Structure formats: C-alpha cells, structure tokens
Amino acid sequence: MFEATKVGRTVSKDDFKAQQEALRTELLEAQRELRETNIPVVVLVSGVEGAGKGEVVNRLNEWLDTRGVQTFAFWDETDEERARPRYWRFWRTLPPRGEITILFGGWYAAPIEHRFAGQCTDAELDSELNRIVEFERMLTQDGALIVKFWFHMSEENQKASLNALSRDDRSRWKMMPQKAKFSEHYRTFEQVAERVVLHTDQGTSPWYLVEAEDARYRDLTVGQTLLHAIRARLDSPAAPDQSAGTVSATMPSGPQAQITVLDQLDLSKSLSAAKYKTRMTELQTEINELAWSAYKAKRSTVLMFEGVDAGGKGGAIRRITSAIDARLYRAIPVAAPTDEEKAHHYLWRFWRQVPRAGYITIYDRSWYGRVLVERVEGFASDAEWRRAYAEINRFEEQLVGSGIVLLKFWIHIDQDEQLKRFQDREETAYKRYKITADDWRNREKWPAYQEAVNEMVARTSTQHAHWTLVEGNDKHYARVKVLRTICEALKAALENGRPSLSGYVPCGDKRPMAESGAPAGAKDAKGKG
Missing domain, CATH: 3.40.50.300 (P-loop containing nucleotide triphosphate hydrolases)
Known part of the structure; x- marks a missing residue:
C-alpha cells in the first residue's frame, strides 16, 4: 500500500x-x-x-x-x-x-x-x-x-x-x-x-x-x-456516524416493563444499632489497613456511588473517608459540568481524576449521569445516551485492565422513605442545604428514572465491573454492606496480585507495575534490577 x-x-x-x-x-x-x-x-x-x-x-x-x-x-x-x-x-x-x-x-x-x-x-x-x-x-x-x-x-x-x-x-x-x-x-x-x-x-x-x-x-x-x-x-457540522455504536439490546415493553431490577431488592433489610456499631468498628479498622496495603502494593481503587436523591450516598462515603488516611483518597462530588468540561467529551473530566497507583478516588455521582439524568431530562440526545453504554463499558474495561479495583454502588430507597428524608431535611436546619427544588421535581419522574436505572444495570453490569445494588431504607444496613463489599474486593485484589481482567495487557501497554511502582524490569542508579 x-x-x-x-x-x-x-x-x-x-x-x-x-x-x-x-x-x-x-x-x-x-x-x-x-x-x-x-x-x-x-x-x-x-x-x-x-x-x-x-x-x-x-x-x-x-x-x-x-x-x-x-x-x-x-x-x-x-x-x-x-x-x-x-x-x-x-x-x-x-x-x-x-x-x-x-x-x-x-x-x-x-x-x-x-x-x-x-x-x-x-x-x-x-x-x-x-x-x-x-x-x-x-x-x-x-x-x-x-x-x-x-x-x-x-x-x-x-x-x-x-x-x-x-x-x-x-x-x-x-x-x-x-x-x-x-x-x-x-x-x-x-x-x-x-x-x-x-x-x-x-x-x-x-x-x-x-x-x-x-x-x-x-x-x-x-x-x-x-x-x-x-x-x-x-x-457539514453534524458529527458523523451518530449511531449507537453497539448492538441494541431488546428491553421489555408492556406491563412487564414496569418491573425493574430495583423491584427485586428487599428494602426491609435492617441492622440493629448495637450490631451496626460493632460491625462498623470492625470494617473501618479493616478498610484502613487494606487502604495502606493497597498503597504499598500500588493498587488503585475507584469507588463510584449512584442512587436516588436522599438515598444515603453521602453517609456511606463519610463512613469510608473517616476510616482512611486523608492522604490516600480524593472524594469527587460530580455536579453539572463546567464550561471547560462541556468543551470536551463527557468522559474527559472523569479520566482527569483517575487515581495514580496506590490511591483511591471516590466519585459521588459519576459518568453514569449520561444515561440517567441527561437521558431523563433530555440533556443528551437519544444517539448520545444510547451509545454511552458501550463507551462506559470500554472506559471501565481500561480501568480494570490497568489494575484498578473498580466498585460501582447503586443505593436505593423507596418513595415513602425518600419523602420522609426530604421532610426531615426541610425541618432540620443543618440539613436544609441538602434539599432543592430539583429534588422535589425529580420525584415526579420516578418511573422514568427507574426505567433508566434498569437499562443501565442491564447494559453495564459486566464481569469486570458489575453493579452492587444496596438496600438503603435502613442506613445502618446500607453502610455496612458498602464497607463489607469494599473490604472483600480489596482483599481479593491484593491476594490475586493481578488486574481483575486476567491476562489483559494490551499491545500498547507493555509495562506491568513492579511493587515499587516502577515498570517491571526497571533498574536502579547502580544498574541493578
């Protein structure tokens, strides 16, 4: 040629x-x-x-x-x-x-x-x-x-x-x-x-x-x-090839479409205050030790939290961060994109925050906004949010393939519990900042969000990055489940010593990490391996 x-x-x-x-x-x-x-x-x-x-x-x-x-x-x-x-x-x-x-x-x-x-x-x-x-x-x-x-x-x-x-x-x-x-x-x-x-x-x-x-x-x-x-x-300013870019999965229609994966959660699960206190102390001690072990082993962690408004994301995140040395993590609250972020692909702002080896990034809301809020509110076109499933899967595959421990949590509560928490926020002075007009407006779109979440889980819960659905009506139970899941995943990753995608080393990335954080086979100043 x-x-x-x-x-x-x-x-x-x-x-x-x-x-x-x-x-x-x-x-x-x-x-x-x-x-x-x-x-x-x-x-x-x-x-x-x-x-x-x-x-x-x-x-x-x-x-x-x-x-x-x-x-x-x-x-x-x-x-x-x-x-x-x-x-x-x-x-x-x-x-x-x-x-x-x-x-x-x-x-x-x-x-x-x-x-x-x-x-x-x-x-x-x-x-x-x-x-x-x-x-x-x-x-x-x-x-x-x-x-x-x-x-x-x-x-x-x-x-x-x-x-x-x-x-x-x-x-x-x-x-x-x-x-x-x-x-x-x-x-x-x-x-x-x-x-x-x-x-x-x-x-x-x-x-x-x-x-x-x-x-x-x-x-x-x-x-x-x-x-x-x-x-x-x-x-011809329209972007070429606006197809979804992935095989279209057939989603149910008719009466059965009203039943979603979230309906299968048992929201009555709970934990007593005494048992919660004991388990939380144990898990926080363990997660602190695991965070330091991951740091020494150069294994990064990405924790991503999604869920309905007032579902308890912030509370779960605080229980994690209060147990880990502040030098090891960054918590990223994801809001509406800035002008600089709008000027790039929607994944650009999340790539920027990917942690370096050994550190933890916690996303309070995430790249899934493209297939949730932007889909339901009409901020993204049909072509944009439909092709986002494949884009997100490839993004997450690269994270896991590089050795990052990726955990995705959806914390769910029912509408009655959400209403109770909304009212509590309005009545409590130090919680009032948490409630906005958008929160009330979003309640009216509950069925649309349920449908979006169902499709999101169906299309993006993969072998290398599956969703953890958390029953959140009882905050004690939800927080313990989140911390337990993190501890189990970190222990497994540290024991395996390899990325979750077994053998995933792309031709363009022949640089497995040594324990020191330098590429395997690198030599020191004296020429020793």
Missing part, C-alpha cells in the same frame, strides 16, 4: 512560495471559523523515522494561529503517567471544542513499537487496534475531527535522510539513537505499519499517506489536506 508514497513527487521553490501564502491565509480563516463551532480537531502525525514529522509540525504552527494549537510528543512516560491507565495521558491532551491539538504518534506509537520489537503477537496488536478504532469512533461521534497523517519514503531515501540528520546537532534523531533500529529493519517496520494503517483506516478517521521525500511537496500536501478536512467538516 505504500507504493504510492515512493513515486518521486516534487514541488519547485517558486511553486511552493506561490501556493504557501494562499494556503496560509485559508488555514487561518478556517481556524477562525472553527473557533465558533463545537468541533475539536485532533491531528495525528506518524510515519517512518527521518520523514520530517517535526518539520511538518513546525510548519503547521507557523501557518496557523498558535493560540489555538497545542502540540504534544509522547517520548518518555513520566512517573505520573506510568501510575495510571495508558490512555490517561491521551485524554489529558484532547483539545477543547473549537481548537486544534497535534499529537506526535499519539496512541499508535506504542503498539507499533511493541509489535516491531516482538513484544506482542499479531493477535494482540489487532486487539489493541480494535480498541483504537472504538476510541476514535467515540471521539468522532462526540463531534471531533481526527486527521491522521502517515509520512513515508523509500528505504534508500530514508537512509539518506537519517545520515543527514545524524550530522545535525539540533536533530531529535541524534538525541534518540535507539530509533536507528527502525531503519535497520525497514521492511519489517513497513509490514507492521501497513497492518496498523489498514486496520484503523476508518471512514470517520481515515489515514492520509504522504510522500515525504520532498519537503516542499510534503508540507503543502499536509496543509492542503488539513484545510480540506476542516472545510468539509465546517460545511
């Missing part, structure tokens, strides 16, 4: 000068129009070594208004990045709507390098590429424009280019001599690249192959292609 990038296309100096001014003007105008839209643009720059990727990116920053462009290179992983799922570093770099981000290699660099080095099989590579396809589809369905450039040249031209770069003291190539292995095995690298490009060349995020031998031709081609892609998107 790369034959088309080895035909010797060139552009003369005069032609380049004549075309450059008009192209730059049009790019700046397109960028100005882009700022007024909800379209984030991701430009991925990849290809063979020595093809001038850095020169192209410098040229784009010269032609565009750099106030709306950010550039990221993923060279060495920081300790902060190694302590989290691999895609955390990419989510942090995604642009807000109306702006452009240029990524060197992006999420393709590691899979290509690992397959080239024989660190994974073709099957493992294909599995990672499937994840990439779904990731890019998720971004494009949310409105993003992804423009992917692959720069290529013949083996002979690459050798000449690298020889020239090796004599340039300013060249990154001279600073990273380990990349020389790619040119030494040109055909092997090309075979891996072809597999990657063919597998991920999708209609919503296609690859553009660019012949890189002649710098003027290369730069003009990239600028014109980027301009055309932005213009096409501006002329």
Whole structure:
C-alpha cells in the first residue's frame, strides 16, 4: 500500500512560495471559523523515522494561529503517567471544542513499537487496534475531527535522510539513537505499519499517506489536506456516524416493563444499632489497613456511588473517608459540568481524576449521569445516551485492565422513605442545604428514572465491573454492606496480585507495575534490577 508514497513527487521553490501564502491565509480563516463551532480537531502525525514529522509540525504552527494549537510528543512516560491507565495521558491532551491539538504518534506509537520489537503477537496488536478504532469512533461521534497523517519514503531515501540528520546537532534523531533500529529493519517496520494503517483506516478517521521525500511537496500536501478536512467538516457540522455504536439490546415493553431490577431488592433489610456499631468498628479498622496495603502494593481503587436523591450516598462515603488516611483518597462530588468540561467529551473530566497507583478516588455521582439524568431530562440526545453504554463499558474495561479495583454502588430507597428524608431535611436546619427544588421535581419522574436505572444495570453490569445494588431504607444496613463489599474486593485484589481482567495487557501497554511502582524490569542508579 505504500507504493504510492515512493513515486518521486516534487514541488519547485517558486511553486511552493506561490501556493504557501494562499494556503496560509485559508488555514487561518478556517481556524477562525472553527473557533465558533463545537468541533475539536485532533491531528495525528506518524510515519517512518527521518520523514520530517517535526518539520511538518513546525510548519503547521507557523501557518496557523498558535493560540489555538497545542502540540504534544509522547517520548518518555513520566512517573505520573506510568501510575495510571495508558490512555490517561491521551485524554489529558484532547483539545477543547473549537481548537486544534497535534499529537506526535499519539496512541499508535506504542503498539507499533511493541509489535516491531516482538513484544506482542499479531493477535494482540489487532486487539489493541480494535480498541483504537472504538476510541476514535467515540471521539468522532462526540463531534471531533481526527486527521491522521502517515509520512513515508523509500528505504534508500530514508537512509539518506537519517545520515543527514545524524550530522545535525539540533536533530531529535541524534538525541534518540535507539530509533536507528527502525531503519535497520525497514521492511519489517513497513509490514507492521501497513497492518496498523489498514486496520484503523476508518471512514470517520481515515489515514492520509504522504510522500515525504520532498519537503516542499510534503508540507503543502499536509496543509492542503488539513484545510480540506476542516472545510468539509465546517460545511457539514453534524458529527458523523451518530449511531449507537453497539448492538441494541431488546428491553421489555408492556406491563412487564414496569418491573425493574430495583423491584427485586428487599428494602426491609435492617441492622440493629448495637450490631451496626460493632460491625462498623470492625470494617473501618479493616478498610484502613487494606487502604495502606493497597498503597504499598500500588493498587488503585475507584469507588463510584449512584442512587436516588436522599438515598444515603453521602453517609456511606463519610463512613469510608473517616476510616482512611486523608492522604490516600480524593472524594469527587460530580455536579453539572463546567464550561471547560462541556468543551470536551463527557468522559474527559472523569479520566482527569483517575487515581495514580496506590490511591483511591471516590466519585459521588459519576459518568453514569449520561444515561440517567441527561437521558431523563433530555440533556443528551437519544444517539448520545444510547451509545454511552458501550463507551462506559470500554472506559471501565481500561480501568480494570490497568489494575484498578473498580466498585460501582447503586443505593436505593423507596418513595415513602425518600419523602420522609426530604421532610426531615426541610425541618432540620443543618440539613436544609441538602434539599432543592430539583429534588422535589425529580420525584415526579420516578418511573422514568427507574426505567433508566434498569437499562443501565442491564447494559453495564459486566464481569469486570458489575453493579452492587444496596438496600438503603435502613442506613445502618446500607453502610455496612458498602464497607463489607469494599473490604472483600480489596482483599481479593491484593491476594490475586493481578488486574481483575486476567491476562489483559494490551499491545500498547507493555509495562506491568513492579511493587515499587516502577515498570517491571526497571533498574536502579547502580544498574541493578
């Protein structure tokens, strides 16, 4: 497939000068129009070594208004990045709507390098590429424009280019001599690249192959292609492929649809005050010890709480945080998204809060707002909330696959108990802040929320991230069940010493964590393992 990038296309100096001014003007105008839209643009720059990727990116920053462009290179992983799922570093770099981000290699660099080095099989590579396809589809369905450039040249031209770069003291190539292995095995690298490009060349995020031998031709081609892609998107602002992106499950209709998974909960379950006090003391002591053990073992934990208004989420969370050293956790109350959060994919704000190895993040409400509040209140379109089930499942799979202990709690109470708690909040001065007009209004939509919760559990209670439904009418019983579930999960994770997804190590993430938190096999300053 790369034959088309080895035909010797060139552009003369005069032609380049004549075309450059008009192209730059049009790019700046397109960028100005882009700022007024909800379209984030991701430009991925990849290809063979020595093809001038850095020169192209410098040229784009010269032609565009750099106030709306950010550039990221993923060279060495920081300790902060190694302590989290691999895609955390990419989510942090995604642009807000109306702006452009240029990524060197992006999420393709590691899979290509690992397959080239024989660190994974073709099957493992294909599995990672499937994840990439779904990731890019998720971004494009949310409105993003992804423009992917692959720069290529013949083996002979690459050798000449690298020889020239090796004599340039300013060249990154001279600073990273380990990349020389790619040119030494040109055909092997090309075979891996072809597999990657063919597998991920999708209609919503296609690859553009660019012949890189002649710098003027290369730069003009990239600028014109980027301009055309932005213009096409501006002329058709609706995000492509608005399908749900997952197989549609058949949900019941008719009278049987009124019976939900929540109706199966025995809300009469309770615990005496004396037994509650004893069990709570035991469980809080245990969870404190387990939290420190998880910290030492570099096992992160994500606790996520959902439930009806006044269901007892806050009370359960306080019983957890009061037992754990405050340095080990962060509690994140999730409210309506800020303007900055609205400017990104809805999962962006949750990726930002993923804990580093050994720490705990507690979400009071979560990413499930997309299929609950946003669905019922009409804040998300049908296409948006329907495809969110698959997006959430993939998000959680990545968390668990990286070694995170993920627990999802739905705390449920009946309508009579909710009314009682609402009235108590209105009558008690220090609780009054908890009750709002929205809480009363939401009671009127109880059946709609019940239906949404039922479908949420059916579609997102997976083997690696199942829901724990908590009977919440009795606060004592609910709190004990929550803490007991956490303790049991942490003990199991620490005993197993592996992620919950057995053997889940994607081709792009060959960095299992050692007990010290450094990648397995890392050496100390004395060169010892």
